[in-house]
Amino acid sequence: MTKDRVTVIDIARAAGVSKSTVSLVLQASPLVNEVTRAKVNAVIRDLGYVYNRGAANLRQSNSKSKIIGIVVNDLTNSFFAELAVGVDMVVQSAGYVQFLANTAESVDRQREVIASMREHGISGLILSPARGTDANDLKPLVASGIPVVNVVRQVAGAKVSSLVSDNHAGMRDAVRHLAGLGHHRIAFLGGFPDTAVFNERLQGYRDALSDMDLALHDELVVSSAPSRAGGVAAIERALMLRERPTAAVCFNDAVAFGVCDGLRAHRLDPGEDFAVIGFDDVIEAQTAVPALTTISVDPQGMGRRAAQLLLKQINAGRADAEAIVSSVRLVVRQSCGAAIDKRERLSLL
Amino acid sequence: MTKDRVTVIDIARAAGVSKSTVSLVLQASPLVNEVTRAKVNAVIRDLGYVYNRGAANLRQSNSKSKIIGIVVNDLTNSFFAELAVGVDMVVQSAGYVQFLANTAESVDRQREVIASMREHGISGLILSPARGTDANDLKPLVASGIPVVNVVRQVAGAKVSSLVSDNHAGMRDAVRHLAGLGHHRIAFLGGFPDTAVFNERLQGYRDALSDMDLALHDELVVSSAPSRAGGVAAIERALMLRERPTAAVCFNDAVAFGVCDGLRAHRLDPGEDFAVIGFDDVIEAQTAVPALTTISVDPQGMGRRAAQLLLKQINAGRADAEAIVSSVRLVVRQSCGAAIDKRERLSLL
């Protein structure tokens, strides 16, 4: 149908100028005369020219490619979908386009996709590392000067920037809140124990218990897959204890929703008979019934900040690693049974 | 730190062969002797060479770029996140990498990102078009011979392949099922009326009502945003009718969850006091309480099939448009109150 692709030479010929001039107008250089610019632009439109970034990138010093990569460990988790949306927003309006890949927690897949992205000349990478990612996996990337921003999870020993949420403080606040409501037996439900995130959150849980002079019972810590199904399983186990907990902090919101499901299956009303607190504040948390009390990390905002950090490093040319821990706040809704607070407060008016 | 990037010439020099030979081994050509191949591969590893696809693509006839684009209208909707995961799977194992962009229903953004992807030389595009997308928006793409597969939504008049689910049949089956359970006043809740998907589903609803000799009441059709919040709003409105519905089919699962939330807020038990059916069968549908009866479209499978179709067209070189409507099935769970069926069936044993 259409002939060969139209190049800068074609439009030079058609506009009666040299290819250099065309190149200049493509880069909006101030060197070119207004009337020539207009003429060239007109021809560009007429011929339906499309810029070949590959060719341009070949000539230009490497990595002004206007491509960044984002690889996440579980895109089916809406936390990461939100994160990707946040990244997409800032990246898009900076004229970049993003490669997105899902590793499903496989380091092999992760290695492959990162290699592939590198071949395509990404100028930066946002990475939520798969479980078991080693600092060596990132070595070649940073050696070649490509900025990397780790999100959500750190990689020990990797000299790259990171943006994680304050897991310790978040969980501490959650537990303190429950203790303040009078709960003594508070469970910690869900998550895989071999991850840094899990351990940070667990430490927050422990520290809060000791702050509040509550005993730490190991059987109240029940790990599971960090998913809705995992939440069901975890509360299941917790309810089988001789001495049941009366409240739970959960590894994340997905687990918390599962916990609510499991409670209902036992004819317990989450928020009334049992207090539940999540972590993440995914979008459904506010509309669910009961609305989920949770630690808000604003995944979309986190994506935006990660992207901004990455773009900054790309533009700076030099990427000195900075570790940002993003502060986090407790959002009290119905699922922790503290709605009474609100009623009381209202009655004071 | 590192010097300039290592090229095919560097490794040719180091291996004592010509760049042509190196190129040959890169493409795993059978023309090259085993021992040379081994030597070259060793050097490649040693020097940490990374293939420059941009350069390769420049020389090769256009669009063996190993990049495909996927642009969706709402990535925060887990349906699309799942879809993207499905695409990612097949695309990844075919050695491709995907650009992913979210348009948030903006045709302007959509135009921009598609243009940008084109500049980067995608060899194919999977598109869930933003509302209001015109066939002209896709014209330049198909004119330049880039295969496009529309998913979820069609674009009238565009000569591109499409893969949509059987909206009409799905909704018809849902309504028939409810009618079969004895419901007479069945509402249709959620969705924007100016979309093709909405109208197909609505038509299925209407046809089923007339099949089952039920009256069609306009006030039982309540549109809203196709989201959880929209579902809350829609059931809210439906419950204010003098003559309330006793069951509802929902535009999608997000709406259905919202409807359940809204019902509970009115102290109605979804699945007991009111039957609810969704559409999509997102991953949470089976674990929610009550488990959601819904029309299963298997978004991940849809993503996989879309990707396969696209890859087929890319490889074929020629992309003759084919329109696939993906069949769909009713998955009966608790939310429609038909769990009794199961009990009855069991008691027959």
Add this chain to the structure above:
DNA sequence: CAAAATAATTGGAACGTTCCAATTTTGTCA
């Protein structure tokens, strides 16, 4: 063992752009 056939390797042109240095055009001023 020479000739022919086959296997393996190679140099150079090409892909579409940018950049540099050089050139041409236009404008200014004494």
Add this chain to the structure above:
DNA sequence: TGACAAAATTGGAACGTTCCAATTATTTTG
């Protein structure tokens, strides 16, 4: 108007790869 400065334009080399035709090395065969 001539000299000079400033503005605008330009040709060609370079980026890292692939492809083609041509060359060289190795085998086979009569």
